[in-house]
Amino acid sequence: MYKMSQPAGRADQTLSHNMKLLSHHELNGFGGLGEGMGIQATSDGRRILWLAHESAPKNFSGVDVTDPKNPKVIVQTELPHMKLRSNSLDVVGNILAVAYQCSEPGLKPAGVDLFDVSHPEAPKLISHFDCSGPYSRGVHAVWFVDGKYLHMSSGSADFQPHNQLDDQFYRILDVSNPSKPVEVGRWWYPGTRVGDSAPQPTRLKPQFDTGFRAHNTNVFPQQPDRAYIGYIDGGAFVLDISNKSDIKVATHWNHSPPFNGFIHTLLPLFERNLWIVSDECVQDDGKDWPKLVWMIDSRDEKNPVPIGTFPAADPAVFAKRGGRFGAHNLHENLPVPTSFVSDTIIVGSFFNAGVRIYDTTDPFAVQEIAYFVPGAPKLSPAGAIQLNDVYVDERRIVYTVDRFTGGLYTLEMNI
Amino acid sequence: MNQQRDLLASRLPVSLITGFLGSGKTTLISQLVRHPDMNKVAVIINEVGEIGIDHDLVSMSNENISLLANGCICCSVRTDLQDTLRDLFAQRRSGLIPEFDRVMIETTGLADPAPVIQTLMSDTLIGAQFRLDGMISLIDAFHGLNLLKNESVANKQIAMADCVVITKTDLVALEQLDELQQAIVQLQPMSKILFSLNGNAQPNDLINLGLNSSRVNNNTLYFLGEDLNQLSSDGERYLGKKQALHDSSIATLSLRFETPFQWQAFSSAMELLSQLRGPDLLRVKGIVNVDGKPIVVQGVQHIFHPPVKLDRWPSDDHDTRLVFISRNIQVTAIKNLFSAVGAVVAH
Numbered sequence: 001m002y003k004m005s006q007p008a009g010r011a012d013q014t015l016s017h018n019m020k021l022l023s024h025h026e027l028n029g030f031g032g033l034g035e036g037m038g039i040q041a042t043s044d045g046r047r048i049l050w051l052a053h054e055s056a057p058k059n060f061s062g063v064d065v066t067d068p069k070n071p072k073v074i075v076q077t078e079l080p081h082m083k084l085r086s087n088s089l090d091v092v093g094n095i096l097a098v099a100y101q102c103s104e105p106g107l108k109p110a111g112v113d114l115f116d117v118s119h120p121e122a123p124k125l126i127s128h129f130d131c132s133g134p135y136s137r138g139v140h141a142v143w144f145v146d147g148k149y150l151h152m153s154s155g156s157a158d159f160q161p162h163n164q165l166d167d168q169f170y171r172i173l174d175v176s177n178p179s180k181p182v183e184v185g186r187w188w189y190p191g192t193r194v195g196d197s198a199p200q201p202t203r204l205k206p207q208f209d210t211g212f213r214a215h216n217t218n219v220f221p222q223q224p225d226r227a228y229i230g231y232i233d234g235g236a237f238v239l240d241i242s243n244k245s246d247i248k249v250a251t252h253w254n255h256s257p258p259f260n261g262f263i264h265t266l267l268p269l270f271e272r273n274l275w276i277v278s279d280e281c282v283q284d285d286g287k288d289w290p291k292l293v294w295m296i297d298s299r300d301e302k303n304p305v306p307i308g309t310f311p312a313a314d315p316a317v318f319a320k321r322g323g324r325f326g327a328h329n330l331h332e333n334l335p336v337p338t339s340f341v342s343d344t345i346i347v348g349s350f351f352n353a354g355v356r357i358y359d360t361t362d363p364f365a366v367q368e369i370a371y372f373v374p375g376a377p378k379l380s381p382a383g384a385i386q387l388n389d390v391y392v393d394e395r396r397i398v399y400t401v402d403r404f405t406g407g408l409y410t411l412e413m414n415i
Numbered sequence: 416m417n418q419q420r421d422l423l424a425s426r427l428p429v430s431l432i433t434g435f436l437g438s439g440k441t442t443l444i445s446q447l448v449r450h451p452d453m454n455k456v457a458v459i460i461n462e463v464g465e466i467g468i469d470h471d472l473v474s475m476s477n478e479n480i481s482l483l484a485n486g487c488i489c490c491s492v493r494t495d496l497q498d499t500l501r502d503l504f505a506q507r508r509s510g511l512i513p514e515f516d517r518v519m520i521e522t523t524g525l526a527d528p529a530p531v532i533q534t535l536m537s538d539t540l541i542g543a544q545f546r547l548d549g550m551i552s553l554i555d556a557f558h559g560l561n562l563l564k565n566e567s568v569a570n571k572q573i574a575m576a577d578c579v580v581i582t583k584t585d586l587v588a589l590e591q592l593d594e595l596q597q598a599i600v601q602l603q604p605m606s607k608i609l610f611s612l613n614g615n616a617q618p619n620d621l622i623n624l625g626l627n628s629s630r631v632n633n634n635t636l637y638f639l640g641e642d643l644n645q646l647s648s649d650g651e652r653y654l655g656k657k658q659a660l661h662d663s664s665i666a667t668l669s670l671r672f673e674t675p676f677q678w679q680a681f682s683s684a685m686e687l688l689s690q691l692r693g694p695d696l697l698r699v700k701g702i703v704n705v706d707g708k709p710i711v712v713q714g715v716q717h718i719f720h721p722p723v724k725l726d727r728w729p730s731d732d733h734d735t736r737l738v739f740i741s742r743n744i745q746v747t748a749i750k751n752l753f754s755a756v757g758a759v760v761a762h
Contacts, residue, residue, distance in 0.1 A: 007510065007512070007513045007514075008509075008510025008511075009510060013513075015510070015514055016514060017514065017516075018424070018425050271417075313510075314508075314509045314510055316509075317509065317510035317511075318510075340418060341416065341417055341418065342417055342418040342419065343417055344419055344420060345418060345419070345420055359420050359425075361420070367543070368508075369420065369425045370425060394416070396418070414424050414425060415420050415421060415424060415425040
């Protein structure tokens with residue numbers, strides 16, 4: 001018998017409001033996707049969605065989403081071994097940048113690959129930039145939007161952290177010659193590297209200690225002298241990168257403690273002097289709740305002021321729905337022609353609470369205006385959907401991916 | 416391009432079902448709630464008991480919200496409609512009741528539908544989450560003509576309707592049905608007319624009556640284009656001059672203005688008109704050229720929906736076109752009012 005009480009708490013239920021499923025593709029049985037999504041407009045008029053897989057054996061997939069109702073996998077590549085993941089990628093023109101992170105420090109290949117995808121069915125390796133080292137797991141996330149610089153969270157052969165959790169820091173590569181990427185800048189949280197004069201940072205309580213390392217490292221053409229960094233337990237940083245060889249902190253904001261760490265993304269809304277900061281939930285069953293999206297007033301760069309959080313899905317309903325529940329990736333207004341850009345509508349992925357869309361017109365009273373929570377994907381170990389990342393194209397089509405088995409969901413927004 | 420939200424599209428559409436006592440509303444609603452296409456629809460009913468859904472009931476979340484086997488949510492009005500709508504939204508938002516994409520509200524037989532529309536417009540919480548899709552009025556084929564001649568509420572219900580359902584069509588001869596249909600067209604030429612026997616109705620025929628997006632689509636043309644382009648100034652699209660079959664004080668006035676308005680001039684004139692003659696403005700809708708931009712306006716009596724700025728003109732016709740279904744107002748009086756107010760407003 002159907003239990004009416006809290007149907008949203010049932011992981012098999014698909015929930016939707018102002019969003020319509022156009023298609024669902026399990027990616028040929030490899031439906032565990034990471035947090036790398038980018039759309040290439042090919043010279044022959046197709047649009048290819050590039051997706052990084054969350055874990056081995058697959059590296060990345062190219063999906064033809066020209067018709068979002070009928071996506072087709074056109075290529076799926078393999079990783080060299082099972083202790084490697086690609087996790088993150090970005091595409092500019094016909095160049096695809098893919099991150100490689102190992103599960104243990106010291107392993108190879110760890111770094112960034114650049115591919116020529118002018119023939120998307122057969123990506124051709126242009127170069128590999130090695131970031132391996134005795135304490136390095138390689139690259140977790142890349143930001144590549146201008147074809148010139150690649151910003152990333154990465155370890156390095158010459159970087160020894162006091163704590164292994166702090167191995168990835170902010171690095172900038174000049175890739176204007178894609179066959180010879182060169183490092184042109186780096187910054188790490190003072191005190192995390194052996195030899196730093198600054199004291200080591202105070203760590204969060206052991207159950208929430210996830211590391212002082214870089215996650216998303218975003219730079220936008222509107223403000224090319226600033227990098228917007230989610231530095232996990234270190235908080236949100238805005239770095240002055242006007243001189244890439246001498247990067248300085250422009251400002252810093254952190255909610256933890258008393259909150260439970262893991263700042264993932266800092267998305268600036270330039271015209272409105274606002275930042276959207278998202279956390280990442282990293283524990284199942286609501287154990288690290290609350291993991292939120294924050295609204296920050298940034299009129300005075302030196303004094304960022306939190307003015308609210310986005311209305312979160314009800315933890316009483318979702319926390320025990322299966323797997324992780326809480327904020328993760330946002331659609332980041334990528335400055336590329338194939339990306340949706342809005343300074344009021346924010347789209348995010350929230351693991352078992354699905355993909356959710358917010359209207360931030362009033363920054364003090366953000367409204368949730370749409371959501372889609374797919375029913376539990378077949379064979380998912382979490383027993384519920386775990387939407388890991390989201391990308392919105394300029395046609396207002398939403399692409400979102402499951403972390404384990406669900407693959408790709410394409411959606412239409414009625415907003 | 417910096418993309419913005421379409422405020423209209425993201426609100427839950429609400430349909431009002433009205434009908435004079437005995438018009439067959441309960442019969443229609445009890446059939447409707449069992450229809451397979453009513454999955455994801457919440458129906459607000461005065462007395463759930465009356466529609467006899469006990470056998471279809473899957474569960475109840477509390478004393479006034481029940482779920483039927485087809486996925487339709489039946490909700491009886493508790494204290495008032497405002498509370499019920501707020502409650503429905505809050506329970507849906509928190510995942511306590513199943514998802515629904517649309518709300519249908521049964522209004523009581525004698526009720527003037529205007530206050531219900533006012534509730535939707537004036538309550539800020541409800542207004543932020545819901546939009547009026549349309550009003551559906553039921554009229555009994557047997558008593559219909561008589562009601563239209565004698566009952567002002569029945570006239571009002573038809574004049575305000577976006578869709579009229581003629582019920583009990585088996586009780587009358589074809590000529591009588593035709594005459595009723597003509598009376599309805601005379602009274603409200605913009606409305607869609609449906610026929611229903613034994614309460615049969617297709618849910619899809621009863622929805623998407625209103626403007627559903629500020630982005631121009633096929634529905635915009637349906638909502639505005641056909642009706643506004645084809646009406647003559649006395650609204651007699653189908654008929655020759657004929658004796659009125661209804662309350663003869665009600666007429667359809669169709670106005671066209673070639674010169675674009677300033678918003679202040681247009682809104683001041685409309686405000687003045689609704690202040691002076693609100694009760695007699697049964698239905699107003701149209702597209703207004705405000706400094707070259709298309710703005711959709713619509714209202715019922717003194718209650719106006721928030722104006723909707725369309726993303727583009729739905730056709731090559733960029734004139735302001737307005738239709739008034741009103742009582743004892745002359746078309747020239749409205750024209751003169753607009754030009755007088757326009758002349759006063761500073762340029």
